[in-house]
Amino acid sequence: MSDTPAQAADQQPVDLDAHGAASTMAPGITCADCGRARTVADDYDYTPLQLVTGRALGWFNGDGEQMCGECLTATMRGERP
Numbered sequence: 001m002s003d004t005p006a007q008a009a010d011q012q013p014v015d016l017d018a019h020g021a022a023s024t025m026a027p028g029i030t031c032a033d034c035g036r037a038r039t040v041a042d043d044y045d046y047t048p049l050q051l052v053t054g055r056a057l058g059w060f061n062g063d064g065e066q067m068c069g070e071c072l073t074a075t076m077r078g079e080r081p
């Protein structure tokens, strides 16, 4: 009987360049208020519709500065000067 061992012809491609793979967003965007970096998890901009629907606010782009949703929410609630 010919017993040919299964060759590893179906190798998974090894991703050697995994580091930095999640950098699809615009680099260097951080909240001007708290300094938090904009991540892919909340990579969306503020729209007035978010206020109407009660969803979490996105990033607000004001005068060259970005503000994260949490800081924007606090500002709108008057919790910040």
Ligand SMILES: [Zn+2]
Residues within 6 Å of the ligand: 031, 032, 033, 034, 035, 036, 067, 068, 069, 070, 071, 072
């Ligand atoms: Zn912030």
